[in-house]
Amino acid sequence: xxxxSQHPSWVICKSGTSVKIECRSLDFQATTMFWYRQFPxxxxxxxATSNEGSKATYEQGVEKDKFLIxxxxxxxxxxxxxxxxxxxxSFYICSARGRRSSTDTQYFGPxxxxxxx
Amino acid sequence: xxxxxxxxxxLHVQEGDSTNFTCSFPSSNFYALHWYxxxxxxxxxxxxxxxxxxxxxxxxxxxxxxxxxxxxxxxxIKGSQPEDSATYLCAPxxxxxxxxxxxxxxxxxxxx
Numbered sequence: 536x537x538x539x540s541q542h543p544s545w546v547i548c549k550s551g552t553s554v555k556i557e558c559r560s561l562d563f564q565a566t567t568m569f570w571y572r573q574f575p576x577x578x579x580x581x582x583a584t585s586n587e588g589s590k591a592t593y594e595q596g597v598e599k600d601k602f603l604i605x606x607x608x609x610x611x612x613x614x615x616x617x618x619x620x621x622x623x624x625s626f627y628i629c630s631a632r633g634r635r636s637s638t639d640t641q642y643f644g645p646x647x648x649x650x651x652x
Numbered sequence: 653x654x655x656x657x658x659x660x661x662x663l664h665v666q667e668g669d670s671t672n673f674t675c676s677f678p679s680s681n682f683y684a685l686h687w688y689x690x691x692x693x694x695x696x697x698x699x700x701x702x703x704x705x706x707x708x709x710x711x712x713x714x715x716x717x718x719x720x721x722x723x724x725x726x727x728x729i730k731g732s733q734p735e736d737s738a739t740y741l742c743a744p745x746x747x748x749x750x751x752x753x754x755x756x757x758x759x760x761x762x763x764x
Contacts, residue, residue: 643696
């Protein structure tokens, strides 16, 4: 099956610093990648959708200047949390899809646990 | 934002028991429904993508049915095994966009 990697799996940083999370599709080309966030005991919440070569589309309430998303190639998307604060501490997980149809399977990475001190 | 509900939130069964859980979603503008299994410390694993009313899909001991008119899907596990312990997520997609909206999941624990 299709494999998506995510790095790092966990990160601890000081308040005010920026953190970059990478999401890679290892054995397929990902036309679309998604970034989700999960707070404790809650469901996965979509933050943004990125199509290769285009600007990301952010969901309502997600600050695009704080969560920078880059999808520069068909196998790599990055999420940068800028000037991180303790309230940004969460579980971030990406998924990738080969085509743009919502009937196509999204393949998930293993997620990144971010803790901001 | 779609209102997607999964019930029960958690479920404890004995090895060998069969079990089922529910995903409810708005029936309007339905396009597709995805089911995932998410084991702790692993990536969510895709189980099924369902699109047609009355669809029934099967993968080993796991099967799912879909009712798009009333807005629900059932996931069944026959003869549960400890390795089935995971959180099962459903996610419908609508015509309004090509994003998935995830339910809160059903956490299944199978005791040996």
